[in-house]
Amino acid sequence: PAMRLDVVSIFPDYLAPLELSLIGKAREDGLLDVRVHDLRDFTHDRHRTVDDTPYGGGAGMVMKPQPWSEALDHVLALDNPSGARPHLVVPGPGGQPFTQALARQLALEPWLAFACGRYEGIDERVYDHAREDLGLEVSVVSLGDYVLNGGEVAVLAMVEAIGRLVPGVIGNAESLVEESHEDGLLEYPIYTKPSSWNGREVPPVLLSGNHGAIAAWRHEQRLARTAARRPDLLHASHAGPHGDLEIS
Numbered sequence: 001p002a003m004r005l006d007v008v009s010i011f012p013d014y015l016a017p018l019e020l021s022l023i024g025k026a027r028e029d030g031l032l033d034v035r036v037h038d039l040r041d042f043t044h045d046r047h048r049t050v051d052d053t054p055y056g057g058g059a060g061m062v063m064k065p066q067p068w069s070e071a072l073d074h075v076l077a078l079d080n081p082s083g084a085r086p087h088l089v090v091p092g093p094g095g096q097p098f099t100q101a102l103a104r105q106l107a108l109e110p111w112l113a114f115a116c117g118r119y120e121g122i123d124e125r126v127y128d129h130a131r132e133d134l135g136l137e138v139s140v141v142s143l144g145d146y147v148l149n150g151g152e153v154a155v156l157a158m159v160e161a162i163g164r165l166v167p168g169v170i171g172n173a174e175s176l177v178e179e180s181h182e183d184g185l186l187e188y189p190i191y192t193k194p195s196s197w198n199g200r201e202v203p204p205v206l207l208s209g210n211h212g213a214i215a216a217w218r219h220e221q222r223l224a225r226t227a228a229r230r231p232d233l234l235h236a237s238h239a240g241p242h243g244d245l246e247i248s
């Protein structure tokens with residue numbers, strides 16, 4: 001059965017890229033069932049109001065609870081005769097870090113619903129309502145330590161990271177194995193034809209056909225790159241036989 005992904009946003013067009021390329025193809029192949037909903041469809045005033053001023057003062061606006069409550073009811077009722085429950089994922093600057101490990105966990109779930117906030121965020125009672133009244137698991141997740149204006153960009157990234165882990169979405173499965181962050185080291189440099197370009201040569205070892213030497217060179221390159229760019233990812237298990245981190 002397809003993995004179902006619902007996204008609620010006041011900017012549904014922001015999610016249009018999910019109709020393209022890999023995710024788009026996975027949708028055509030019935031591997032992913034992606035539905036985008038406009039939060040304003042769940043307002044009832046003439047101005048389709050979704051925000052208001054914060055109690056207790058402070059800058060900016062807060063998203064009102066009622067539209068979110070009706071949007072979640074709609075998502076839960078749509079094509080859901082069994083009454084199954086989605087895992088509600090809410091992007092937020094204060095959320096738990098979105099990592100490859102979390103992407104792998106979420107890729108195992110049959111149904112994810114994403115709430116894209118804007119302004120200063122969503123009234124806290126929506127989270128309480130979702131957990132306590134709707135019985136949903138709710139996770140607040142952050143892309144990283146920088147400030148965005150809303151959750152849509154984060155959902156595009158999360159849906160791509162999660163979607164590509166769903167079996168069948170990526171053609172050759174082996175490309176999923178050899179990739180950064182899977183065993184904690186960054187990736188090695190990659191090259192393709194021509195072997196000489198702009199007076200620059202491809203490292204000869206890669207043309208040697210000596211697969212042992214190629215594997216050793218690639219591991220060495222991954223260690224060096226990780227040491228240079230992400231020393232935080234290096235730990236004892238990457239030390240060489242001499243107990244040192246073999247970095248040239």
Ligand SMILES: N#Cc1c(-c2ccc3ccn(Cc4ccc(CN5CCOCC5)cc4)c3c2)n[nH]c1N
Nearest residue numbers: 091092093117118142143144146148149150151154
């Ligand atoms: N994922 C992810 C994100 C987001 C993200 C995700 C969702 C929403 C919804 C609204 N915004 C805007 C926004 C920005 C900053 C703040 C903090 N406030 C603290 C108190 O002072 C005022 C500011 C709140 C809301 C969002 C931002 N940002 N960065 C990530 N990695």
